[in-house]
Amino acid sequence: MGAAIRHFTAIGPGDQVFTVNIERDFRYDPYRDFLxxxxxGWSPSLLTTRRLDAMAWEHLADSHEASRGRAAQENESFRKARGVALPLFAVLFVLIALLVFLAS
Ligand SMILES: [Zn+2]
Known part of the structure; x- marks a missing residue:
């Protein structure tokens, strides 16, 4: 099983919230994403050029009559991981630039 990295939610009849997840499977190199x-249990073949979000919205509307209140959310922990990595790279870049500057 992969890790859910993104959620598409929409509201259907009776205010029920329906969710389609994008799951990323890191066992593949490069990783693969699944809807x-x-x-x-709907999980379409992704051998298509169609956008994942368009397919998710279409499924929510067609199969669950959920077309109101569409929202796409990134998984919280996945977003956090990226939030840590980016500043780290920025600091590294500055350090390298400084070293190159001092060495010249
Ligand atoms: Zn479904």
Whole structure:
């Protein structure tokens, strides 16, 4: 099983919230992303040029009649991991630039 990195939610009949997840499987190199519906096990072939979000919205609307209140959210922990990595790279870059400057 992969890690859910992004959620697409929409509101259907009776104010029920439906969710389609993008799951990233890191066992592959490069990793592969899968679309998986949390409610009916729908998981389409991604051998297509169509956008994942368009496919997710279409499934939510067609299969679950959920077309209101569409929202796309990144997984919290995944976002945090990126939030830590970026400043780290920035600091590294400055250090390298400084070293090159001092060495010349
Ligand atoms: Zn579904």
């Amino acid at each position: 998986v519906c949390a409610h009916c």
